Amino acid sequence: xxxxxxxxxxxxxxxxxxxxxxxxxxxxxxxxxxxxxxxxxxxxxx
Amino acid sequence: xxxxxxxxxxxxxxxxxxxxxxxxxxxxxxxxxxxxxxxxxxxxxxxxxxxxxxxxxxxxxxxxxxxxxxxxxxxxxxxxxxxxxxxxxxxxxxxxxxxxxxxxxxxxxxxxxxxxxxxxxxxxxxxxxxxxxxxxxxxxxxxxxxxxxxxxxxxxxxxxxxxxxxxxxxxxxxxxxxxxxxxxxxxxxxxxxxxxxxxxxxxxxxxxxxxxxxxxxxxxxxxxxxxxxxxxxxxxxxxxxxxxxxxxxxxxxxxxxxxxxxxxxxxxxxxxxxxxxxxxxxxxxxxxxxxxxxxxxxxxxxxxxxxxxxxxxxxxxxxxxxxxxxxxxxx
Numbered sequence: 001x002x003x004x005x006x007x008x009x010x011x012x013x014x015x016x017x018x019x020x021x022x023x024x025x026x027x028x029x030x031x032x033x034x035x036x037x038x039x040x041x042x043x044x045x046x
Numbered sequence: 047x048x049x050x051x052x053x054x055x056x057x058x059x060x061x062x063x064x065x066x067x068x069x070x071x072x073x074x075x076x077x078x079x080x081x082x083x084x085x086x087x088x089x090x091x092x093x094x095x096x097x098x099x100x101x102x103x104x105x106x107x108x109x110x111x112x113x114x115x116x117x118x119x120x121x122x123x124x125x126x127x128x129x130x131x132x133x134x135x136x137x138x139x140x141x142x143x144x145x146x147x148x149x150x151x152x153x154x155x156x157x158x159x160x161x162x163x164x165x166x167x168x169x170x171x172x173x174x175x176x177x178x179x180x181x182x183x184x185x186x187x188x189x190x191x192x193x194x195x196x197x198x199x200x201x202x203x204x205x206x207x208x209x210x211x212x213x214x215x216x217x218x219x220x221x222x223x224x225x226x227x228x229x230x231x232x233x234x235x236x237x238x239x240x241x242x243x244x245x246x247x248x249x250x251x252x253x254x255x256x257x258x259x260x261x262x263x264x265x266x267x268x269x270x271x272x273x274x275x276x277x278x279x280x281x282x283x284x285x286x287x288x289x290x291x292x293x294x295x296x297x298x299x300x301x302x303x304x305x306x307x308x309x310x311x312x313x314x315x316x317x318x319x320x321x322x323x324x325x326x327x328x329x330x331x332x333x334x335x336x337x338x339x340x341x342x343x344x345x346x347x348x349x350x351x352x353x354x355x356x357x358x359x360x361x362x363x364x365x366x367x368x369x370x371x372x373x374x375x376x377x
Contacts, residue, residue: 004077013079020082031119035182038113 084158085167088136089129096353097128097224103357104228104243107306107364112183112232120183120231124224127175127191131198131220133168137161138203142269148262168199179231187230194223208270211277214259218251219244225357239306245297246356253290253326254349256283260329261339261346284330287345291326295319298356311363315356322352 006014101124105117112120136143136154144155153159172195180188202217210216222244229240259266259273260283266273275283298319302312325348328341 006077007079009079010077013081016082017078017080017085020085031178031182034115035119038115042113 078160078163080153080159080163084153087153088133088159088164088167089126089171090132090136091129093132093221094125094129096350097221098125099354100243100247100357101125101224101228103361104225104240105232106228106361107225107239107243108229108232110232116183117231120179120187120228123175123179123183123188124191124227126171127179127195128224130168130171130175131195133164133171134195134199135203137164137168138199139207140164142271145269146262146265148265183231184234186234186236187227190223190227190230194220194227197223209272211272211274213272214255215252218248218255221251222247238304239301242297242300242304242306243360245300246294247353249290249293249297250349250353253287253294253322254346254353256287256290257329257342257346257349259283260342280334284332288323288326288330291322294352295323301360307360307363308367311359314359318352318355321348325349 098121101121105112105120136152139149140152140154140161143149143152149155154161154164172192176188176192176195179191198217198220202213202220206213206217225243225247226236226240229243230236256274259275260280263273263275263280267276274286295316296319298315299312301307302309302315325341325345329345332339332341
């Protein structure tokens with residue numbers, strides 16, 4: 001089994017990418033939640 | 047690759063590789079040091095801002111109503127789709143980007159992002175943007191977005207760019223689709239008005255890009271991209287710039303002529319169009335072999351202002367007309 005030790009720069013950049021990915025995933029959840037509410041409310045109005 | 051450090055903790059044959067040595071070694075594991083900002087740079091933010099703006103114009107001008115949040119998601123998807131095609135363009139063009147001064151600092155040639163990372167990033171964003179636009183808004187606009195990405199990456203970047211001096215004339219269609227997509231988001235259709243919005247950017251692109259190609263002629267020549275100035279010479283390019291500037295000025299006033307914008311807009315667009323022609327004539331008068339090419343740089347800068355001004359005017363004109371109509375109904 002091979003493991004890789006990361007340099008400080010790699011750790012820092014990976015942390016930044018993970019945070020950005022987390023923000024994007026949270027944004028997607030929020031988008032689908034709000035869109036579902038909008039679509040449901042439109043359906044109820046119709 | 048030979049590991050720099052060995053270990054057999056937990057009684058297993060475990061090898062810990064010192065990644066300081068792994069980086070840059072032949073055949074070794076190269077781990078990314080790319081930041082989120084580097085990935086954002088892959089999206090070509092400046093091009094994306096133009097796409098967002100023109101798509102918004104298409105959406106604002108379309109008849110009908112779209113929920114503001116759905117409209118926001120639509121613009122976001124169009125922006126991400128445009129960014130994804132930019133990332134795929136940078137992945138394919140990394141070899142020539144590294145040679146050209148204008149593009150040498152892009153994330154891939156600068157060594158910040160690996161080509162395979164850019165490819166995965168671009169493909170993932172393309173799929174996400176198209177699917178979400180289809181699910182949330184409608185599948186016509188999603189289909190147009192998918193076609194735009196395909197056109198920019200495959201037709202323009204992979205095929206036309208390195209094979210014909212007409213590359214940006216035909217390839218310019220990719221940059222012209224966003225207002226049509228914005229229009230389709232609201233109406234779920236294509237109309238003569240949205241085609242006119244498409245034509246404004248389509249006819250504007252050659253003069254804009256050839257002005258750039260004139261003062262970056264050496265760069266394009268060094269990498270063998272057959273831009274018009276390199277293939278047909280400065281004189282032909284200058285004439286073509288004037289022709290396209292005239293066509294752009296004409297199409298700019300068509301919204302007023304067809305009646306979906308006011309005469310005030312028409313007068314404004316005509317004045318801007320005359321300015322565009324004026325700057326293009328300045329380029330035409332530029333001496334052959336001019337080193338500084340100031341008129342070409344001026345035309346390039348004015349062309350950006352022109353497009354923003356035209357689409358801003360179209361939106362403002364439409365919003366005023368809508369408010370006027372609403373006030374009339376209330377009264």
